[in-house]
Amino acid sequence: MARSMTSSSASDPSTRPTDPARTTLTLAITGASGSIFAVEMLRTLESDQRVGRVLLVVSPSALRVLAEETGASGRNSLVERLLGSEPGHASGKITLLAHEDIGAPIASGSYPVDAMVVLPCSMGTLAGIAHGMAGNLIERAADVCLKERRRLVLCVRETPFNLIHLRNMVAVTEAGATVFPLIPTFYNHPQSVDDMARNYVHRVLQHIGLPQPGAFAWGVPRAAEEPL
DSSP states (O other): OOOOSSSSSSSSSGGGGOOSSSEEEEEEOOOSSOOOHHHHHHHHHHTTTEEEEEEEOOOHHHHHHHHHOOOOOTTHHHHHHHHHHOOOOSSSSSSEETTOOOSEEEEEETTOOOOOEEEEEHHHHHHHHTTOOSSSHHHHHHHHHHHHHHEEEOOOOOOOOOHHHHHHHHHHHHHHHEEEOOOOOOOTOOOOHHHHHHHHHHHHHHHHTTTTTTTOOOOSSSHSSOOO
16 A cells, blocks of 8 residues: 655654644645646645645646646655745645555545545546545545535536536535636736636635635725735
């Protein structure tokens, strides 16, 4: 069985005490296009003091897409490179788990996780979750969220959708997941791709109970959105 991979020399997350006052999240990155959104999510979670732990799973296909779209290639020091940290400055809250490790903590319902986000979510991963395949850690962790009635957000990325895609989205929705298509907004007048990614991430985090300071809210004056 593959062993968990960590972003630092810290002990395995299953051996660390859980702080009930802080949120524990699973973030999965799969092989669909849209890596910039995943990077923005990771950086936002890293800076959010309400988040105590992030269990990160990156599929082999996602590694290839990350290399193509962000220039971050390979697993070594992946978290540090995605966060833009200096070499050797590991995150204290983000733990990278092996995609093949179905014995990782998040593969069990006994491990306390508040929510899971798959960003971006490929159609292959969607299909595996919709049909309960649990053939890798991402599918198994999502299956655990469904059976434990925990928040599961699938940020699907594909176009156009075929009938199989649509039926799989219906299936996961009926099972309790939220399908949150990776569609940027324009009513907030984004000035860059980074703005689009940031607003999308803010909307996903608001959906799981982590509203972000300064997030755009329709009908709310900009001044009122800024933190005091």
